[in-house]
Amino acid sequence: MSVSTAITAAAPTLGEPLPVLGRDVTVPLVTGGEVGYAALDYAASAPALQRVWDDVAAYAPYYGSVHRGAGYLSQLSTDLFENARKTVGEFLGCREDDQVVFTRSTTDSLNLLAAALPAGCQVFVFETEHHASLLPWKDAEVSYLDAPRTPRQAVETLERALAARDPHGPALVCVTGASNVTGELWPVGELAAAAHAHGARIVLDAAQLAPHHPVSVTELDVDWVAFSGHKLYAPFGSGVLAGRADWLRAAEPYLAGGGASRRVTRREDGGVDVEWHDSAARHEAGSPNVIGAYSIASACKALTDAGFDTLVARERQLISTVRAGLADVPEVRVLSLFGDDAPRVGVISFVVDGWNSSHFAAALSAEYGIGVRDGLFCAHPLVRTLLGTDPETQGECGAPEAAPGEKSLNAIRVSFGAGTPDEHVERFVRAVRELVSGGARWSYRTVDGRCVPDTSA
Numbered sequence: 001m002s003v004s005t006a007i008t009a010a011a012p013t014l015g016e017p018l019p020v021l022g023r024d025v026t027v028p029l030v031t032g033g034e035v036g037y038a039a040l041d042y043a044a045s046a047p048a049l050q051r052v053w054d055d056v057a058a059y060a061p062y063y064g065s066v067h068r069g070a071g072y073l074s075q076l077s078t079d080l081f082e083n084a085r086k087t088v089g090e091f092l093g094c095r096e097d098d099q100v101v102f103t104r105s106t107t108d109s110l111n112l113l114a115a116a117l118p119a120g121c122q123v124f125v126f127e128t129e130h131h132a133s134l135l136p137w138k139d140a141e142v143s144y145l146d147a148p149r150t151p152r153q154a155v156e157t158l159e160r161a162l163a164a165r166d167p168h169g170p171a172l173v174c175v176t177g178a179s180n181v182t183g184e185l186w187p188v189g190e191l192a193a194a195a196h197a198h199g200a201r202i203v204l205d206a207a208q209l210a211p212h213h214p215v216s217v218t219e220l221d222v223d224w225v226a227f228s229g230h231k232l233y234a235p236f237g238s239g240v241l242a243g244r245a246d247w248l249r250a251a252e253p254y255l256a257g258g259g260a261s262r263r264v265t266r267r268e269d270g271g272v273d274v275e276w277h278d279s280a281a282r283h284e285a286g287s288p289n290v291i292g293a294y295s296i297a298s299a300c301k302a303l304t305d306a307g308f309d310t311l312v313a314r315e316r317q318l319i320s321t322v323r324a325g326l327a328d329v330p331e332v333r334v335l336s337l338f339g340d341d342a343p344r345v346g347v348i349s350f351v352v353d354g355w356n357s358s359h360f361a362a363a364l365s366a367e368y369g370i371g372v373r374d375g376l377f378c379a380h381p382l383v384r385t386l387l388g389t390d391p392e393t394q395g396e397c398g399a400p401e402a403a404p405g406e407k408s409l410n411a412i413r414v415s416f417g418a419g420t421p422d423e424h425v426e427r428f429v430r431a432v433r434e435l436v437s438g439g440a441r442w443s444y445r446t447v448d449g450r451c452v453p454d455t456s457a
Contacts, residue, residue, distance in 0.1 A: 042211070043413060045230045056298070062076055062077065088300055093215070099244075099245040102284060106206075106226045110226050117137075117172065123143070123173075124172070125144060125174045126145045127382060131380070132378070149337060152187075154186065162200055172200060177205065177209030178212065181411075182335055184337055184344045185342070185345070188220050208231065211231050212311070225243060229299065235292075248283060251283075259281055259285050259288070261275065318416055319345075319348070321422070321425050329432060332432065332436070348415070349377070349414075350411065351387065363444070367441055372428075
């Protein structure tokens with residue numbers, strides 16, 4: 001079953017949002033009083049699930065070094081760390097011989113894979129990717145593909161590019177599962193089939209997909225998958241690269257040091273010989289982030305236990321509420337590649353006629369207690385393509401004091417997920433209507449390139 005097919009399947013009975021940290025936090029309003037904070041920036045960092053935090057807190061007193069300690073706590077921590085690896089592999093539907101490598105983030109995972117590419121590898125990547133997928137391939141021959149306007153066009157564009165490549169060398173396709181700008185789902189299974197038909201491999205950037213939808217390496221037939229813990233309702237700087245072991249085993253370790261080495265010996269000439277591990281440890285030198293790995297595994301279990309059918313159905317309802325609310329405001333334009341009917345996750349970007357994005361986002365925060373994101377979302381080529389703007393366009397920041405030549409902040413992004421209450425998206429829709437119809441109730445100015453409430457009066 002493809003990603004797009006699965007997410008549009010029949011919905012079960014809707015449930016309540018999953019408990020997350022910060023759900024009871026109140027923030028001050030510049031207009032006076034306080035309000036419960038509406039965290040609608042899940043695409044940047046999702047709040048940690050309460051269950052994950054509780055699991056980490058319960059383990060913390062037993063923390064110990066892993067793999068090299070003889071003591072009880074070290075043995076316990078080693079078992080926990082390696083069981084976390086197994087849990088993540090199961091969550092991702094990995095093949096029996098796949099490796100699960102713990103990293104710092106999606107960016108770190110894709111840079112690790114970039115460092116492991118065979119010599120002469122060609123890389124194919126759409127301009128629509130997040131910078132984590134767009135930029136790591138500096139030592140490869142990279143083909144940047146134009147933004148498609150339909151899923152079918154994405155597959156056809158890739159097929160043409162692959163058909164024109166040198167068929168004798170290695171090749172890699174890098175593609176997102178869900179856009180961090182539009183939330184739209186990409187035809188991952190079809191792209192994987194196209195890649196393999198032309199002798200290429202494929203890595204899936206699942207940073208925005210895995211928190212919202214089940215991801216199976218086996219069913220999608222991708223070679224690797226990368227994602228970040230902080231988008232999967234897990235705290236701390238942790239991530240995962242999971243998939244085929246051969247390129248990883250053949251590459252020099254991503255970091256050289258303890259843990260990656262199996263044996264180090266001195267030579268008679270005074271040099272050093274190193275035998276590296278063939279396992280995931282080869283690319284996990286140094287003391288690992290055990291709590292980060294455990295928190296990812298805990299989040300994987302929590303999402304699995306909650307049931308993705310239920311989570312997807314509830315999120316679809318939230319998406320409908322937001323999109324219907326924005327559609328009622330003529331001044332709002334939602335950004336999209338594939339059109340209104342495209343399946344998507346809870347990530348929506350838009351612009352408002354007559355408003356600068358920084359000003360609008362600042363007013364949402366200061367006057368309504370709503371946290372969103374504004375800017376280019378580390379996907380500059382995509383946002384500029386969607387807006388039809390020149391990459392060199394200069395503009396004000398949105399406040400009267402904007403310095404000449406400051407870059408314009410181009411769009412607003414609202415994002416949500418398993419922990420989002422209905423009230424938060426309903427408040428967001430009301431706030432958009434009120435700001436567009438009545439304007440901001442406070443004055444704002446630019447500080448360090450950001451629009452902020454003017455408290456000098």
